[in-house]
Amino acid sequence: MAHAAQIKIPATYIRGGTSKGVFFRLQDLPERAQVPGEARDKLLMRVIGSPDPYGKQIDGMGGATSSTSKTVIVSKSTRPDHDVDYLFGQVSIDKPFVDWSGNCGNLSAAVGPFAIANGLVDLANIPPDGVATVRIWQANIGKTIIAHVPMTGGAVQETGDFELDGVTFPAAEVQLEFMDPAAEEEGAGGSMFPTGNLVDDLEVPGVGTLKATMINAGIPTIFVNAEAIGYTGTELQEAINGDPKALAMFETIRAHGAVRMGLIKHVDEAAKRQHTPKVAFVAKPADYVASSGKPVKAGDIDLLVRAMSMGKLHHAMMGTAAVAIGTAAAIPGTLVNLAAGGGERNAVRFGHPSGTLRVGAEANQANGEWSVTKAIMSRSARVLMEGWVRVPGDAF
Known part of the structure; x- marks a missing residue:
């Protein structure tokens, strides 16, 4: 043969x-x-x-x-x-x-x-x-x-x-x-906030009704508060990736958020769209030890963020999600902005499982609509x- x-x-x-x-x-x-x-x-x-x-x-x-x-x-x-x-x-x-x-x-x-x-x-x-x-x-x-x-x-x-x-x-x-x-996603009408709101009540069967900021910037992302789903925002990968119930919960949030964002028509379609949207949870600053063993001090960061990628908690932070974080942080009233202390800001340093990252964004409001001209960050x-x-x- x-x-x-x-x-x-x-x-x-x-x-x-x-x-x-x-x-x-x-x-x-x-x-x-x-x-x-x-x-x-x-x-x-x-x-x-x-x-x-x-x-x-x-x-x-x-x-x-x-x-x-x-x-x-x-x-x-x-x-x-x-x-x-x-x-x-x-x-x-x-x-x-x-x-x-x-x-x-x-x-x-x-x-x-x-x-x-x-x-x-x-x-x-x-x-x-x-x-x-x-x-x-x-x-x-x-x-x-x-x-x-x-x-x-x-x-x-x-x-x-x-x-x-x-x-x-x-x-x-x-x-x-x-x-x-701001991502021009099919079904999202090119809007940064596809629902028209900075914060929505997102009904998630088996989980409850969660406050959520759903944004198209960098990558479509659903932000929820850590405490609303039983977390502190200081978690490392093993706290979530070894917990099948937690992973199922995040996927359910993701699927229902994707429908609300107009990215899919039915929750069943989420399985064929693993890369987007992302789900992240935010919290006010707190001390924690990063996965490398390096201590992160609450006074050195503006907020805590943890994000899911392809069904698992990411070991650090996806670059596109960092753009979403920086963009949402620059717009007063989003969950990301509120976790960072509220008010107007053009940059944030957030804590993630591997340490910290700074991201900036230039946001403007005209006729009640928010727009972001660019988001800036450094990589290697x-x-x-x-x-x-x-x-x-x-x-x-």
């Missing part, structure tokens, strides 16, 4: 923020995977090692967590005033699908460096030393991200002393600007490996 030989595809394995993923140039993918569809999805699933009923992704590049089951496709942009188009695919670990419904804010930090290193940015726009500005079109959500990438000696500078909680080693700082971050990125990934030729 003949077996298909493996094929090899140029790829780069990169850590971006507190995530890592496999990056491809669109032109390097096999021809039938250069367009959206079943072939592309099957290829990316095989690269990552999904679907895996064992939940380990041993036979692929994935790391068996939502933060490490990611793929990115980058190409020269066809849009004016943009350098590259960036498409993000969140690969399900145990189910056969790739979720294209949102962005990865963490991996956004690696798109500019990857694009420069792979010849996708016009050399005339790249200074040999200093900071290169890369204008990125985020194709999943139709938004612009501006990456400020440090350059040394004509190459991307990856090493440095910028420390990011949730990442073990320091690296070079990459500043990101998420322009006009580092190439871990480059060369080719191999997959069986009949895998897609």
Whole structure:
């Protein structure tokens, strides 16, 4: 019996923020995977090692967590005033699908460096030393991200002393600007607050009626108060991820919130849309010990936030959820803003399971409607490996 030989595809394995993923140039993918569809999805699933009923992704590049089951496709942009188009695919670990419904804010930090290193940015726009500005079109959500990438000696500078909680080693700082971050989600009418309210009463069967801020910014996110669901906001992963009842509760909140946000028509559809929306819970500052053993003092943060990603409590904070946090914090009256003490603010430092993160946002109100021109935060990125990934030729 003949077996298909493996094929090899140029790829780069990169850590971006507190995530890592496999990056491809669109032109390097096999021809039938250069367009959206079943072939592309099957290829990316095989690269990552999904679907895996064992939940380990041993036979692929994935790391068996939502933060490490990611793929990115980058190409020269066809849009004016943009350098590259960036498409993000969140690969399900145990189910056969790739979720294209949102962005990865963490991996956004690696798109500019990857694009420069792979010849996708016009050399005339790249200074040999200093900071290169890369204008990125985020194709999943139709938004612009501006990456400020440090350059040394004509190459991307990856090493440095910028420390990011949730990442073990320091690296070079990459500043990101998420322009006009209110997500234009299908069914949400392009509104930052799809229900029209800063705070809603969200009825969740088996849980109760929860106060919720539901926002489309960075990524659609449902914020609830920690105390309303029996938490303090100081929890680490093991407090929730080992509790099947808690995980089921969060998924129920997510499904009903998704319906209220107009992202799905029925709660049953949530299972096919794992990447969005996110669920997060907030609380006022409190002392706690981060997962690294480092103490976090209440006086050093504005609020506590914990967020769920792909059915589990995230080990740090998703970059897109950080955009949602910064945006909601800048708008007086949201649950995020109230947890941070209320009032007007253009930046917050929040505590997450791995430590702290600062995010800023510029919010304006006109005719009773809130808008945010941009959200700003710093991440870092580092190439871990480059060369080719191999997959069986009949895998897609």
